[in-house]
Amino acid sequence: MGGAVSAGEDNDELIDNLKEAQYIRTDLVEQAFRAIDRADYYLEEFRDSAYKDLAWRHGNIHLSAPCIYSEVMEALELQPGLSFLNLGSGTGYLSTMVGLILGPFGVNHGVELHADVIEYAYQKLDFFIKTSDSFDRFEFCEPSFVAGNCLEIAPQSQQYDRVYCGAGVQREHEDYMKNLLKVGGILVLPLEEKLTKITRTGYNSWEIKKIIAVSFAPLVLPKHRENGKIRAVPLPTMFEVRSLQDLSRIAIRQTLKKTLSGTWPLPQRGPRRSSTRLKRRQEHLDSALLVNRYAFMSRLIPGPMDDNSNQSGTDEEEDEDCHGVGECEVGEVEDESRRREGSVLLMEAPANLLRENILRLPLPEPLKMYLLYYREK
Structure with a gap:
């Protein structure tokens, strides 16, 4: 999915094109996109393709098209101090951009199915912290990633202000995703080939808005069972007492x-x-x-x-x-x-x-x- 925006010569020109096409519409989202070079999340031999508006996959490593990420960031309506859960967190590119907006008092968690991708995400996060001048420009909410299937999160787990799912969701899993959200929170997910924004307006009330047509690989269904029960994925601690x-x-x-x-x-x-x-x-x-x-x-x-x-x-x-x-x-x-x-x-x-x-x-x-x-x- 992608290709709606002209290719850029570098990260800044890519963002220029996303703005011109109205995929990026707010200053906060623009600043987050400019602060992180998309090419840094590519393997070296594929960096020449980083500034095209196309998805990229190599083995288990995957990046959505820039126009998709920008629509997701805009739909999430991020603010400092919010809690965020990224289901299928992948390379950590989106989670790192989100962390630049959430600030030091936010919560930034990700669940990723593949352990090798989590290792890759932490390598990229470490590179960003050690080498990017953007790390000094922003108050950063560092993401934490856990391995597991995002459909195996315990039902009694904590809820979040913002949730994004990076894989195709079928109707039978829609309520499961909604239950991860606080009242007043926003869930963005690909639901039956449409990128969808769901706002929880009350305990049992929702507002649903279709954004754009998308094509995502479907969620991987849980396979492992212990005594017939789903193996619960433990999420990171929501709040830590600061020194x-x-x-x-x-x-x-x-x-x-x-x-x-x-x-x-x-x-x-x-x-x-x-x-x-x-x-x-x-x-x-x-x-x-x-x-x-x-x-x-x-x-x-x-x-x-x-x-x-x-x-x-x-x-x-x-x-x-x-x-x-x-x-x-x-x-x-x-x-x-x-x-x-x-x-x-x-x-x-x-x-x-x-x-x-x-x-x-x-x-x-x-x-x-x-x-x-x-x-x-």
Whole structure:
């Protein structure tokens, strides 16, 4: 399915074409699409086809056509802080775009039938986090994927604000899908050859809207049984109690964005111009330089994977911690006393700069004290 939109020379031109054809209609969806290069989710030998409006499949790995993903993103009406469930999460391309909109207080879960595809999705997610400047531009809700058949989720499982199914659904499974949705939530799925938007308006009331004609492979029916019962797929935990360190990291990143750059500019693109790929790449690099001050400082703030409770870890553990927050991008830190002061990762040179900027921020004094001086015992 696809082919409704002209092929692009690169990701930006593909998005230009999707906008011109009215598949992308809102700023949030446009920003999410521009932030992630579709070609990064292709195998290297197939990257030349990444900017065509066509679906792509290689073995168990599958990507829907860009026009389908854009219609799905628009129909989901995503907002920060919502919970999202992706049934047939595949490469994680859609889940990662969704995570850019949900923000740090959202929930982003996926269920995928094939374990090798989940491994592929985590590889692509890791590549995005470590290499993309978009990771610093957005507050990201990182997706979590579990292996299993999406028709084997326990009936008493948690419900979500937004649900998408990436495989063809027959009428006999429509009610099953609806039960995964909270009241007020939106379900988008291919239902009998039509991409369909279902809004749950009450406990037993629904609004149904047909979007476009589509052709999806049907859902794979469950095969495995234990004592005649369906094997339940455990979903990830919906809510986790955030540490004070994690909340502080989120607060200071958001404040740094506003303090250093005013209103933080999200990725956008003006009118299409005829230009070479080399010029587009240079424009991208120039844009990256504009955010370097923020990216450099915000990556000194530890992420949720950092653990200050273990101050005597091994060299291997410290190296993993370094990669977890992107510290290695600004320089190797050899000594524990140089690397940490309380909950803020520091190096000798930027320590004073970071301290001065923290003191200028409009944060409560206890939070400043925590960021600057606190060390877990």
